[in-house]
Structures are given as C-alpha cells and as structure tokens.
Amino acid sequence: xxxxxxxxxxxxxxxxxxxxxxxxxxxxxxxxxxxxxxxxxxxxxxxxxxxxxxxxxxxxxxxxxxxxxxxxxxxxxxxxxxxxxxxxxxxxxxxxxxxxxxxxxxxxxxxxxxxxxxxxxxxxxxxxxxxxxxxxxxxxxxxxxxxxxxxxxxxxxxxxxxxxxxxxxxxxxxxxxxxxxxxxxxxxxxxxxxxxxxxxxxxxxxx
Amino acid sequence: xxxxxxxxxxxxxxxxxxxxxxxxxxxxxxxxxxxxxxxxxxxxxxxxxxxxxxxxxxxxxxxxxxxxxxxxxxxxxxxxxxxxxxxxxxxxxxxxxxxxxxxxxxxxxxxxxxxxxxxxxxxxxxxxxxxxxxxxxxxxxxxxxxxxxxxxxxxxxxxxxxxxxxxxxxxxxxxxxxxx
Numbered sequence: 425x426x427x428x429x430x431x432x433x434x435x436x437x438x439x440x441x442x443x444x445x446x447x448x449x450x451x452x453x454x455x456x457x458x459x460x461x462x463x464x465x466x467x468x469x470x471x472x473x474x475x476x477x478x479x480x481x482x483x484x485x486x487x488x489x490x491x492x493x494x495x496x497x498x499x500x501x502x503x504x505x506x507x508x509x510x511x512x513x514x515x516x517x518x519x520x521x522x523x524x525x526x527x528x529x530x531x532x533x534x535x536x537x538x539x540x541x542x543x544x545x546x547x548x549x550x551x552x553x554x555x556x557x558x559x560x561x562x563x564x565x566x567x568x569x570x571x572x573x574x575x576x577x578x579x580x581x582x583x584x585x586x587x588x589x590x591x592x593x594x595x596x597x598x599x600x601x602x603x604x605x606x607x608x609x610x611x612x613x614x615x616x617x618x619x620x621x622x623x624x625x626x627x628x629x630x631x
Numbered sequence: 632x633x634x635x636x637x638x639x640x641x642x643x644x645x646x647x648x649x650x651x652x653x654x655x656x657x658x659x660x661x662x663x664x665x666x667x668x669x670x671x672x673x674x675x676x677x678x679x680x681x682x683x684x685x686x687x688x689x690x691x692x693x694x695x696x697x698x699x700x701x702x703x704x705x706x707x708x709x710x711x712x713x714x715x716x717x718x719x720x721x722x723x724x725x726x727x728x729x730x731x732x733x734x735x736x737x738x739x740x741x742x743x744x745x746x747x748x749x750x751x752x753x754x755x756x757x758x759x760x761x762x763x764x765x766x767x768x769x770x771x772x773x774x775x776x777x778x779x780x781x782x783x784x785x786x787x788x789x790x791x792x793x794x795x796x797x798x799x800x801x802x803x804x805x806x807x808x809x810x811x
Contacts, residue, residue, distance in 0.1 A: 444685050482737060483724055484648040485717035486687030493721040502722060509718055513710065516686025517694060521706055523680050524695045531676075535811045542806025543679045543799055544763040545777050549784035550682065550795045551759060554653040555752035562745030571743055575750025576757075584657040584754075588647045588747055595743020596736065 431500050432507045438465065439492045439511035444519065453488050457495070467499045488512060567598055633701045636666045638712045641693045645716030650748030652681070652688025656755035659692055668700040671762045678759075683799050689713065776809055 442456045454477065461467045468476070476498070480490035489512055496508025530536055563569050571594055578587050640662040648655055656678065663674050677699065681691035690713050697709030760766055765777050780802060787793040787801075 479724065480721075482741075483717070483720045484646055485713075485720070486648070486652070486690060488687060489690070489714065489717050490721055493717060494725060497722060497725045505718060505722055505725075509714060513686070513690070513714060516684065516691065517706075517710055520681065520684040520686060520691040520694050521698060521703075523684055524677075524698050524706075527676065527680055528699065531673075535807050538809070538811035539803035539806040540676050540679065541810050542777070542780050542802045544675045544759070545765050545781045546784040546798050546802035547675060547679050547682065548756060548760045548763055548765065549781050549788060550798065551653050551656070551752060551756040552785065553788040553795070554651065555749060555756055558650055558654070558745070558752055559749045562749045568742070568746040571746035572749045572753075575747045576753050579657055579750060579754040584661060584751060585643055585647055587750070588649070588744070591743045591747025591750075592740045593743070594747075595741060596739045597743075599739040599742050 428500070428503070432503050434465075435496050435500055435504050436507040436511040439496070439508045440515060442492075443488075443512045443515040453491075457491065461495055468495060472498070571595075571598075633666075633668075634704060634708045636662075637668075637693075637697050637700060637705055637709050640666075641697075641709050641712035642715060644689070644693070645713045646720070648689055648713075648716075649744055650751070652690075652692065653755055654748045654751040655689040655692075657751050657758070659689075659696060660755070660758060663696065666700075668696055673699070675759055675762055679799055683796055773810070780805060 438460050442453055442460060445452055445456055458470075458473060462470055462473050473495075476491055476494045477487070480487050480494055483490050489509060492508040492512040493505045496511075497505035500507065527536075559572070563572055571591065575587060575591065578590075582590075640658070644655055644658045647658075660671075660674065663669055663671070669677070674696075677695045678688070678692055681688050681695060684691050690710065693709040693713045694706045697705035697707070699705070701708070763777075765774075765781060767774050784798050784802060787798050788795065
C-alpha cells in the first residue's frame with residue numbers, strides 16, 4: 425500500500441514537471457513524455473506510448489490531459505489516472521489564473537487595451553490557421569467537403585453540441601453506403617504514422 | 632446559480648471536445664451570451680490569454696470564464712467540469728476497448744465528425760473576426776494596420792511556422808506601439 429502511494433506521488437510529480445512546457449499545444453509534451461516515461465522511468469514501451477497517443481486523440485478532450493491520464497491509469501490504476509491528471513493540470517491552472525487575475529485587475533489600462541486591439545486580430549489569424557490545419561486531415565473527398573460547408577450556416581441557428589452530434593451521425597450514415605470507408609481508414613492510418621514524428625501536424629487538433 | 636451554469640456548460644463541452652480548443656469556441660461563446668458571463672470583447676481577450684498560457688486552450692479559457700463569472704470558485708468549478716469527462720472517458724476506454732482507434736464505428740463517426748470540427752473552427756473565425764472590428768469599410772490608419780497585422784500573423788504562422796504564443800506576444804507589443 426505504501427509502495428503504491430509512492431508510485432502515485434511519482435506519477436503526479438512527473439506530469440507536474442512536464443506540464444508547463446505545453447505552450448502552444450499538447451504535442452509539445454510528446455518528446456518530454458518519451459524521455460521521462462519511456463526512457464527514464466521505463467513505465468511504458470515505445471509501442472505502448474504510440475498507442476496511448478493515438479487513443480488520446482480519439483477520446484474528446486485535450487491530448488495533453490488525455491495522454492497523461494491514460495499513462496497514469498496504465499501505471500497506477502484509477503488513482504494513477506487521477507494523480508496524472510491533477511499533476512498535468514495544476515501548473516497550467518496556476519499560470520493561467522495568475523495571468524487572468526493580472527488582466528482583470530488592470531483591464532482598463534490604456535496600453536493593455538492597445539495591445540489587445542492588435543492581439544484580437546492575431547487571434548483571428550490563429551483560428552484561421554487552426555481551421556486550415558484541421559481541414560487538411562478532415563477534408564479529403566466531396567462528402568467531407570460538403571459536411572464542412574453545410575456545418576457553418578447550421579451553427580448560426582443550432583447549438584454547437586447538437587451540430588457535433590449531427591456530424592457524428594452523418595458520418596455513420598454516409599459511410600454505411602460503402603466505398604468511402606476504405607478511404608477513411610487509409611487516412612487514419614497515415615495520421616497515426618505522423619503522430620510522434622510531426623507534432624506540428626496537430627496544431628488545432630491537439631490543443 | 633452561476634456555478635451550476637458554469638459546471639454544466641463545461642461538463643457537456645468536455646464530452647464533445649474534439650479537434651482542439653479553437654473548435655470549442657462556439658460552445659463557449661454560446662454559454663457566454665446565454666448566461667451573460669462577460670462581453671464578447673472580453674471573451675476575445677480571454678481567449679488570447681488562454682492561448683498564451685501553457686495547457687489546453689479550451690481548459691484555460693473555461694478557467695478564465697469561470698474566474699470572470701464567479702471568482703476563484705468559478706475557476707475551480709470550470710476546471711473540474713472540463714476535466715471530469717476526460718477522466719471518465721479515459722478510464723472507461725482503458726477498461727473496455729483499448730483498440731478504440733481501430734474500431735470501425737468510431738472511424739465512421741470521425742468521418743463526419745472531423746469536417747464538423749472544421750465547420751466549428753470556421754464559424755469561430757467568422758464570429759471573432761466580426762467582434763474584432765477588423766472588417767470595416769472605411770479607410771483609416773487603424774483599419775489598414777489591423778489588416779496588415781492579420782496578414783503578417785498568418786505569414787508568421789504558415790510560412791515562418793512560429794508558435795502561436797510568440798505571434799500573440801509580438802502582436803501585443805505592436806499594438807502598444809501603434810495604438811496607445
């Protein structure tokens with residue numbers, strides 16, 4: 425029992441240390457996880473790690489949080505999962521909340537307003553960038569293109585969560601007509617190969 | 632009650648968080664307008680702060696929206712609400728089917744899901760472009776410089792492959808130099 429407690433603490437501390445590095449997307453964390461978890465602590469093999477990252481993409485939520493939780497669960501069960509999740513989230517929480525408190529206290533400052541005038545426009549650019557990155561993995565035939573185009577006006581009238589469900593259902597219905605599924609699987613396979621070699625690929629899909 | 636509104640908005644969002652933080656902006660925007668947690672302009676600023684911080688953009692934004700709406704308790708509730716679905720799903724998936732990403736139903740689902748995630752991000756881009764006052768027809772120093780900043784930001788992201796964090800920081804400095 426005591427050994428298990430120590431392991432849980434180790435899991436927490438390992439992810440706590442890695443977490444502040446996840447600037448600009450969870451995939452920044454990948455090389456560090458490999459170093460800490462696979463090479464140093466030998467908690468996972470390389471193959472297991474690739475599996476974990478692929479799974480983390482399938483489950484909704486941030487890749488950084490999901491992969492940490494998966495790894496924690498594999499090493500230390502549910503307690504390990506909770507420890508890893510808290511470990512990976514806590515530093516980010518403290519940093520973002522400090523920035524937030526700073527912002528809310530001086531938000532009427534003239535210089536800060538000027539900074540945000542420009543930043544707001546750059547954020548639009550970043551969102552456009554994310555859209556194109558995601559589109560590259562999502563749009564590869566007429567049907568996916570049509571779903572994307574149909575989705576945008578829908579969002580002006582229907583709650584986004586419902587639109588997401590409609591998308592998933594449409595995927596299942598459309599692919600039951602055959603043919604296209606092969607293409608879909610092919611694409612997913614390509615995607616997996618890219619996972620660890622090209623983190624940049626996931627800007628947008630991993631944040 | 633504000634805490635409950637925050638909790639259920641971000642808890643539900645946690646279950647559909649596919650495709651990264653920027654795809655979740657429409658959900659956050661809907662929550663913010665529906666419950667009046669903050670102004671649209673403030674939301675854009677918060678997204679910027681969330682993008683500058685380490686950690687997932689969606690979770691960071693949720694934490695800041697929570698803080699703005701209900702102080703530190705709001706921040707904690709939002710963080711908990713957005714993490715809980717990940718914990719539940721990861722444990723469920725780890726316990727049941729480890730080969731989820733080869734599951735045919737899941738793959739078929741993603742066939743429709745991924746284009747919709749793209750729609751969500753396009754929609755967010757439209758909404759935030761409208762809120763940024765970038766699209767105005769009058770010719771002034773302000774409107775031209777903003778379009779220039781937009782173009783240069785795109786250039787830095789696509790061609791120079793900059794990390795978005797640096798784009799935000801540099802853009803902020805440019806803003807201070809130009810508009811204050």
